[in-house]
Amino acid sequence: MTVRRFHVEGIVQGVGFRPFVYRTAALLGLDGWVANVDGHVEGQVAGPERAIEEFAVRLRTRAPALARVRRVRLTAGPREPALRPGFRVRDSASAAADPATREIPPDAAICDACLRELRDPRDRRHRYPFINCTDCGPRATIIEDLPYDRVRTTMRRFPLCRACAAEYADPADRRFHAEPVACPACGPRLAWQELRGEDALRAAVKTVADGGIVALKGLGGYQLVCDAGDPAAVAELRRRKHRPAKPFAVMVPDVAAARRLALIGAGELEALTAPERPVVLLARRRWRGTPALAREVHPGLSRVGLFLPTTGLHHLLLDGLTRPLVVTSGNLSDEPIAVDDAGARRTLAGVADGFLTHDRPIRSRYDDSVVQFAGRTRITVRRARGLAPAPLPLAVREPVAGAGAQLKHTFTLAADGRAHLGPHTGDLADPAVHDAFLASYDHLRRLTGIEPAVLAHDLHPGYLSTQWATAQPVRRIAVQHHHAHVAACAAEHGVRGRFLGVAYDGLGLGDDGTLWGGEILLADLTGYRRVGRFATAPLPGGDAAVRRPVRTALGRLLGGEELGTPAPEPSLTRHFTGRLDPAEVAGVRAMVARDVNCPRASSAGRLFDTVAALLGLCDRAGYEGEAAVLLEAAAGAEHAVPLAHRVVRVRDLWVYDPAPTLADLLQRQLAGEPVARLAAAFHLTLGIVTAELVGRAVADGAPRTVCLGGGCFVNRRLLTEVKRRLHAQGLRVLAGGEVPVGDGGISYGQAAVAAARLAGER
Numbered sequence: 001m002t003v004r005r006f007h008v009e010g011i012v013q014g015v016g017f018r019p020f021v022y023r024t025a026a027l028l029g030l031d032g033w034v035a036n037v038d039g040h041v042e043g044q045v046a047g048p049e050r051a052i053e054e055f056a057v058r059l060r061t062r063a064p065a066l067a068r069v070r071r072v073r074l075t076a077g078p079r080e081p082a083l084r085p086g087f088r089v090r091d092s093a094s095a096a097a098d099p100a101t102r103e104i105p106p107d108a109a110i111c112d113a114c115l116r117e118l119r120d121p122r123d124r125r126h127r128y129p130f131i132n133c134t135d136c137g138p139r140a141t142i143i144e145d146l147p148y149d150r151v152r153t154t155m156r157r158f159p160l161c162r163a164c165a166a167e168y169a170d171p172a173d174r175r176f177h178a179e180p181v182a183c184p185a186c187g188p189r190l191a192w193q194e195l196r197g198e199d200a201l202r203a204a205v206k207t208v209a210d211g212g213i214v215a216l217k218g219l220g221g222y223q224l225v226c227d228a229g230d231p232a233a234v235a236e237l238r239r240r241k242h243r244p245a246k247p248f249a250v251m252v253p254d255v256a257a258a259r260r261l262a263l264i265g266a267g268e269l270e271a272l273t274a275p276e277r278p279v280v281l282l283a284r285r286r287w288r289g290t291p292a293l294a295r296e297v298h299p300g301l302s303r304v305g306l307f308l309p310t311t312g313l314h315h316l317l318l319d320g321l322t323r324p325l326v327v328t329s330g331n332l333s334d335e336p337i338a339v340d341d342a343g344a345r346r347t348l349a350g351v352a353d354g355f356l357t358h359d360r361p362i363r364s365r366y367d368d369s370v371v372q373f374a375g376r377t378r379i380t381v382r383r384a385r386g387l388a389p390a391p392l393p394l395a396v397r398e399p400v401a402g403a404g405a406q407l408k409h410t411f412t413l414a415a416d417g418r419a420h421l422g423p424h425t426g427d428l429a430d431p432a433v434h435d436a437f438l439a440s441y442d443h444l445r446r447l448t449g450i451e452p453a454v455l456a457h458d459l460h461p462g463y464l465s466t467q468w469a470t471a472q473p474v475r476r477i478a479v480q481h482h483h484a485h486v487a488a489c490a491a492e493h494g495v496r497g498r499f500l501g502v503a504y505d506g507l508g509l510g511d512d513g514t515l516w517g518g519e520i521l522l523a524d525l526t527g528y529r530r531v532g533r534f535a536t537a538p539l540p541g542g543d544a545a546v547r548r549p550v551r552t553a554l555g556r557l558l559g560g561e562e563l564g565t566p567a568p569e570p571s572l573t574r575h576f577t578g579r580l581d582p583a584e585v586a587g588v589r590a591m592v593a594r595d596v597n598c599p600r601a602s603s604a605g606r607l608f609d610t611v612a613a614l615l616g617l618c619d620r621a622g623y624e625g626e627a628a629v630l631l632e633a634a635a636g637a638e639h640a641v642p643l644a645h646r647v648v649r650v651r652d653l654w655v656y657d658p659a660p661t662l663a664d665l666l667q668r669q670l671a672g673e674p675v676a677r678l679a680a681a682f683h684l685t686l687g688i689v690t691a692e693l694v695g696r697a698v699a700d701g702a703p704r705t706v707c708l709g710g711g712c713f714v715n716r717r718l719l720t721e722v723k724r725r726l727h728a729q730g731l732r733v734l735a736g737g738e739v740p741v742g743d744g745g746i747s748y749g750q751a752a753v754a755a756a757r758l759a760g761e762r
Helices: 017-027 049-061 112-118 162-169 197-209 231-241 255-261 266-273 312-321 341-347 431-448 464-470 481-492 543-547 549-559 570-577 582-594 604-614 626-635 659-670 675-699 716-728 743-760
Strands: 002-011 031-037 040-047 068-076 087-089 190-192 214-217 222-227 249-251 279-284 303-307 325-329 354-358 370-374 377-382 400-402 412-415 418-421 454-458 475-479 499-509 515-523 528-534 600-603 646-650 653-657 705-709 732-734
Touching (some): 002 049, 017 049, 040 049, 049 068, 112 312, 197 214, 197 354, 214 341, 222 231, 231 325, 255 279, 255 303, 266 370, 312 325, 341 354, 370 716, 377 716, 400 743, 454 743, 475 481, 475 743, 481 499, 481 515, 481 705, 481 743, 499 600, 499 604, 499 675, 515 675, 543 604, 549 570, 549 582, 549 604, 570 659, 600 604, 604 675, 626 716, 646 675, 675 716
Parallel strands (some): 031 087, 214 354, 249 303, 499 705, 705 732
Antiparallel strands (some): 002 040, 190 354, 214 222, 222 325, 279 303, 370 377, 412 418, 499 515, 646 653
């Protein structure tokens, strides 16, 4: 008889792991026990040595679908005196908090088994909106503490009825220790004013069917719902939510409905149907017979964000309406999503025509995740519900944290080879978003047990994340914005040693005190050297130019960096300036001439804004990045001839001079070339320019591994073009993945840099 203690780390709580261990041990004829301890699972087995070896193999290879087994350890030990024949599941126990073992399971969409029960009139959970089991349901959004047990979740206020208690206590049952388990007799209930249950659901269905807007309490916060095919309803939602142009996500009941609206590749299908249920950005179908969506859902864009129902409540709502639904964040523009009932009613009172709510509290705020694909490359646009806070690999031993950027904010907590990338928060400039960040940070820090010894932050002193970080009583490490972008890519892909980083985004403070955004960096995780960049241009009015791309374009035309190429002739620019307010043109001209409130930037993102404005696609941006999004949409699948371009040596840097590109664009526009072809030509040109900048750096001795980062690489056409041309040079090109490519991945990159610098100090 052999006796072994076993210890399993990873996402192994709240995913049906203990019943899996029970069934595996029983099948192999082993005695012993299993329990949740802190954030891991441990126990003891006794039996033939060969059976124990097989037991360990199955723990690693046959775990439940939602589990993520990171490590299985078996150690020798004496048989406990009280160990009886058979195998048992013990109550959870607490041990000394160990950040090496605490991992929080993300929420998971309703599974197929629960969906069948939801629709089965013979089942006692028929049409129960809060149906779940060990394979699905709320997790991170309801957890208050670890070990993950019902008494440490927001479900503790719902005592189990006899039938649910029997399922919960039976290791052979699908709902054994499914902490959110409930039924109509004992669980949460729907509410709509004074109505409850089915009556509340019917009221919500009728409101949406009549063209109204419903505030729905979802898993990680409130959502706003309306008929996606009703132009008036969608337009009214935009007006009330103060969201004039940013596209809305659309929820459809199943894959067949999604296919009727969009083209879906293999990777996109896998993401769409995964338990995480992210919003997936897809190419819209455009032929006769395609179901109509209101133009106001995704104005001016050829792609639409679709996702499948997350909860039983979503399925019931869709069943009652039989139409695609806009399902978007329950907030006003730039504010955090509402999570508590009183706050939701206060914030959304002027938006929603009614509230479909329930009495299960939301402990943690999680917006919907967003992903897309460029060929086989997965691009995470927003990491939130279903994805966060599942850990990502990171070579770190001492606990560190990344404070993140200002826009699309996230934070990261990392220890012992893992990084917990916190959920998307938003723009920290909004006080409510900042408060949401602090609450989320404190909660995840307590759950993971990670107390950072070092806090990494951005160089920009104006970022609220930087100001918060510098006020903390721990050691701090400043990390340059674009180094963090490319370090995030390198760390996710396990790159060791030096690499070339291509960082294209809007704006970030450089180490020379100027604004960067079109950068080629020779880097490793500890540091970098700038080897290439875009030429600089003034941003008249600073942030005002970001909101109004025509100002950016005027700044580029009037004051672009002098690199030996003259600015476009007035005869070429007259048709652009002629459609603008003369007073604005004169004001910008004076600002540039006097260099007043005109910070210079080498920004790829602002160059996208310039081209979008010159082509008449976006004069004023309704949301961050709108001009670039519209420019990509305009390019479509159009074939084009590249625009003129020039790369020059300026001291020790290779510099892209956009002046010939813009002059050629204006000349071809004046000659009548279609906007779509010119938009495509610009993307093609940036691919060629990037390949030339990288190629020259490689010729100078730079490594042949290239890491792409920055919000511009959300642009599928740019990413595809850059990867294709770099691959043609025989380079290893890394991009995309689980870490957001834009500012949502900055905190992960900061943590990676801090960890590498600490390791280098030993």
